[in-house]
Amino acid sequence: MVGKHPCPECGANLEWNARAQSLKCPYCGTVVPWSEEVREELGQAVVEQDLAEALRNPQNGRGWGPQRYEVQCQNCRAISVFVDGRVAQRCDFCGSPSIVAHEERSDAITPQSILPFKVSDGQIRDRIRQWYGSRWFAPNKLKHAALTDTLHGVYLPYWTFDAHVSARWQAEAGYYYYTTETYRDASGNTQTREVRHVRWESASGSLRHFFDDALVPGTVGVHTDLLRQVEPFPTTTDLQPYTPEFVRGWTVERYQVDLRKAAQLNEQDMDAEVRALCARQIPGDTYRNLQVQRTYSGRTFKHVLVPVWLVGYTYGSQNYQIVANGYTGAIAGERPYSWVKIGLAVVAALIIAVLVWSVAQNA
Ligand SMILES: [Zn+2]
């Protein structure tokens, strides 16, 4: 299914180069511009897969090829996939050297599409430097790690889901009205006040909605709160069909949220949104007893890979990560606080306070 486009000079396998936004030969350096022709030669179109069909036949669409090699980190549990015969020495996600070969009974579902790296390592290093510069009280060891440690380019697994929904809803719509009441205040005087009441009327309605490319992350290697901060990845517009050329020379994380689990999470997300959409249709000022019956149809999914740049480091006994979106350059990070630096700042502030105080006393 997937075609081949070897290096025109030496015949080796080409790799994706973020800086050049082209395919490049790692051996002789020949650059092959990314064109429609190359794309057609290499990949099939980005297609949506039928969800029900895939859940019924879990063996379809699997197989990364014979060169695939997987390792699992004993520290952070992330599983890395290499398609180019490379063997890792350390975990790309947390830097731990305790990695073991990972054997899975069933092969992973092959990605259908990929968002190739757009931001190069040089650009990201500049941004990390700026990010670090704006962090006071971070230990110098972090500065060292952020500026000199190996920056890893990693493709993270995501699931994206499409679905049509048709829903019917019933609820009691509440309309506010006000009456004037008289009452006696604390000193026994007669006062009046406005009191709000609700008149309840039953209401019902229906809606149709299309969910397009709802994302569910399948990663365990990158901390979820950091991932949320560097999203979104423009998967609706800028995806390319998956071909091994894009991931050769890069690390790919194997998903650990499987399709069945991801589909459940997606359904929970959709249920919440359908309920919110129905609630918006209810007339009046408030509502209660909202009942929603919904049917999903035409549910499809894609397994996609998205690019991030990662610096993972250990400080004390904790793992910290700096994550950058490999497509948009958005950056987020965790950092420890240096209690030495904070302590020195507090002492300096106290000395100044004491000096000011003694000057004021002597004046
Ligand atoms: Zn070559």
Ligand SMILES: [Zn+2]
């Ligand atoms: Zn790890």
